[in-house]
Amino acid sequence: MKKAPPPWSIQRMPEQHCVMRPPGAARLPAKLLAVAGLALSMLGAGVSSAQETWRNNTGAGSGTRFGNLDDSAAATALTGTLAKVRASGVATLAYRESSIPFSYLSPRQEPIGYSVELCKQLVDAMSDAVNRTLAIRWVPVTAASRIDAVASGQADLECGSTTNDLERQKRVAFSPTIFVSGTRLLVRSGSPVKSFRDLAGKTVAVTAGTTNEKTLRELSERFRLGMKLVPSAEHAASFRLVKTGRADAFGTDDVLLYGFIAQEKSVADGQDSYAVVGDFLSYDPYGLMYRKDDPQMARLVNDTFQVLAQDGEIERQYKRWFLRRLPASYVSLDLPMSPQLATILQTMAAKSP
Secondary structure, three states, X not given: OOOOOOHHHOOOOOOOEEEEOOOOOOOOOHHHHHHHHHHHHHOOHHHHHHHHHHHHHHOOOOOOOHHHOOHHHHHHHOOHHHHHHHHHOEEEEXXXXXXXXXXXXXXXXXXXXXXXXXXXXXXXXXXXXXOOOOEXXXXXXXXXXXXXXXXXXXXXXXXXXXXXXXXXXXXXXXXXXXXXXXXXXXXXXXXXXXXXXXXXOOEEEEEOOOHHHHXXXXXXXXXXXXXXXXXXXXXXXXXXXXXXXXXXXXEEEHHHHHHHHHHHHHHOOOOOOEEEEOOXXXXXXXXXXXEOOOHHHHHHHHHHHHHHHHHOHHHHHHHHHHHOOOOOOOOOOOOOOOHHHHHHHHHHHOOOO
């Protein structure tokens, strides 16, 4: 008799939807499971005491995963985000609707992208660490709301295209760098705008709450360009201002601009209607956000990323999203990994002494 599909195959859409990831589903090779071993080391004396109690009560040998501890001992040892997700059985992930190819909605209105896949790997590691299969609840955020969502506890992880800078580190914590980008300008093909100096008196679209908005505002003031900056809530809305002729340029991270160009080519028979111009106006290293002052979660994130780098998973995901055809599209960004990111991943993969 054919069995009915498991309950985790059901998704609730679109505002907040929850997906149960069954044990072992779409997971990394067994090597990643070793990350759960950090649950013992990162919890320090509290875990050592709980583990000793468990061994004394059961007569079993030393273990390497929380699965070796009874529920009460594991729950007592956990704090912060890991305690929260163990109690609820749910990890809440914030996503962006149009940060191609990092975090955006598929034609089926499901969050997909490079950052989304890396976040799912972190949820797998969290499940192993707390000895409980965690469901994923997705919540949409904008550039302006994403930091508040993480800092307030509305989201446990933010899976987007967020620059890690000193100002933001005052409120949230970041994973190791997953991408390196910088502010450039998107214009329509044939535009006289070739650099930021050509934007004097021009209308420039920006996305509210981004480092790009701050960069362009500072450049306009420093060089007395008199740019008219028009902030939008999401990147897609900023892009539409250029597409409809209401803005002369759109300033944001170059990789996101290439994402919009690729998306437009897929619906315009491969025609290049836009160009990315000018020098880099900023340096923007991306990371996944989580709550700060949470040492257990910080250790899990850093150790998991080290394993992902060693295993080659980050590089595989990069190739999938930057060098191959995007889902539901016949175009690729065709953006090779930068030497900076390659060096970062190589350093990340190096084992600690």
